[in-house]
Amino acid sequence: METRIDGLNLAVLSTGDTFSRISSAFGVFCGTDSKEIVVSGENNLSIVRACDVLKTLDALSKDDDIDIRLVDYVIFLSRTGSINEFMSSFDEVYYTTPTGRPIKAKTLGQRVYLDSLKRSELVICSGPAGSGKTFLGVAMAVRALRNREVSKIILTRPAIEAGERLGFLPGDIEEKVNPYMRPIYDAIEALLGRDLFERYYEKGLIEVSPLAFMRGRNLDDCFVLLDEAQNTTSDQMKMFLTRLGLNCRACVCGDFTQIDLPKGIRNGLYDSMEVLHGIEGISIVSMHNSDIVRNSLVQKIVEAYEKRQEKEGVER
Numbered sequence: 001m002e003t004r005i006d007g008l009n010l011a012v013l014s015t016g017d018t019f020s021r022i023s024s025a026f027g028v029f030c031g032t033d034s035k036e037i038v039v040s041g042e043n044n045l046s047i048v049r050a051c052d053v054l055k056t057l058d059a060l061s062k063d064d065d066i067d068i069r070l071v072d073y074v075i076f077l078s079r080t081g082s083i084n085e086f087m088s089s090f091d092e093v094y095y096t097t098p099t100g101r102p103i104k105a106k107t108l109g110q111r112v113y114l115d116s117l118k119r120s121e122l123v124i125c126s127g128p129a130g131s132g133k134t135f136l137g138v139a140m141a142v143r144a145l146r147n148r149e150v151s152k153i154i155l156t157r158p159a160i161e162a163g164e165r166l167g168f169l170p171g172d173i174e175e176k177v178n179p180y181m182r183p184i185y186d187a188i189e190a191l192l193g194r195d196l197f198e199r200y201y202e203k204g205l206i207e208v209s210p211l212a213f214m215r216g217r218n219l220d221d222c223f224v225l226l227d228e229a230q231n232t233t234s235d236q237m238k239m240f241l242t243r244l245g246l247n248c249r250a251c252v253c254g255d256f257t258q259i260d261l262p263k264g265i266r267n268g269l270y271d272s273m274e275v276l277h278g279i280e281g282i283s284i285v286s287m288h289n290s291d292i293v294r295n296s297l298v299q300k301i302v303e304a305y306e307k308r309q310e311k312e313g314v315e316r
Helices: 018-026 044-061 068-079 083-087 108-119 133-146 173-192 194-203 234-241 268-275 296-312
Strands: 002-005 029-032 037-040 122-126 153-157 206-210 222-226 248-254 282-286
Touching: 002 044, 018 029, 018 044, 018 068, 037 044, 044 068, 044 083, 068 083, 083 108, 108 122, 108 133, 108 282, 122 133, 122 268, 133 153, 133 173, 133 222, 133 248, 153 173, 173 194, 173 206, 194 206, 234 248, 234 268, 248 268
Parallel strands: 122 248, 122 282, 153 206, 153 222, 222 248
Antiparallel strands: 002 037, 029 037
16 A cells, blocks of 8 residues: 655655654655655555654644654654644744744643643643753743733742751852752743843842742742752642742642652652642643653653663652
8 A cells, every 4th residue: 555645845854764763653664756755554544644744744844854853752643643632732832032932832741731831820740851841831930920910930949959958058048049940040041031031030020949948928929930849748848839829820840750858758749739639720730751852862761760660660
């Protein structure tokens, strides 16, 4: 059986490993006769899925080179019958950086996460490294500030490596906190630009603080993001969530595979997802390995560790 597709961008689709990855994924042959793309094989369903992938990549790539991560993700979507769902909102831009870079959902999991951040007062998200939890959370916080939906952004995370005992570190409070907040600084500088970030920071429109300093506060008219939430205890998470005030939107995110708490201590991220499930105004989002958009090796690394963990019967 053979199918020919014309009207696609052969120059883009035929570069790199696109054809070979599709061929390997569906057990078909993908090639070109210089005018059309040819897909052939023994299974008609496999041919249809391979053609869907090619048409989708053509729509997504435009005149740009195709990222192998995108090829693998569209193959995944085709296997799960989710291409149409993904394409229905692929072009939605949630935020545009000063350099003109559009912030979009690159996976279905990211879209669910971003849409939840748009509509819910509190979003609690778990996901693997590289799935965009922190970056997208900060992007929506910046969007809310720029749209004057809130008057302040508060970014926080537990300083678990120092056991929250920041007093043992040298320097003033800003110098103590900086090593733990560097990933958040990087994200917000990318979204605002260094100059605007520094101006907002100096004016107090952006505040970065360790979680321990949230106790006793009322967080009003702000967007607050708690990063690395898997390293909070249940008591710390309850303390944080009960700080939320009027016109406060909150994002809590973390990765269950990177828990640094001592053994036997229940982490606050898992606890909050369990306790708060189903409450109106709260969205619980779980992203997966298929949502990893960092270097394609990251997904393979995560999966390799998960396989070893399953083999050894270790439970985090």
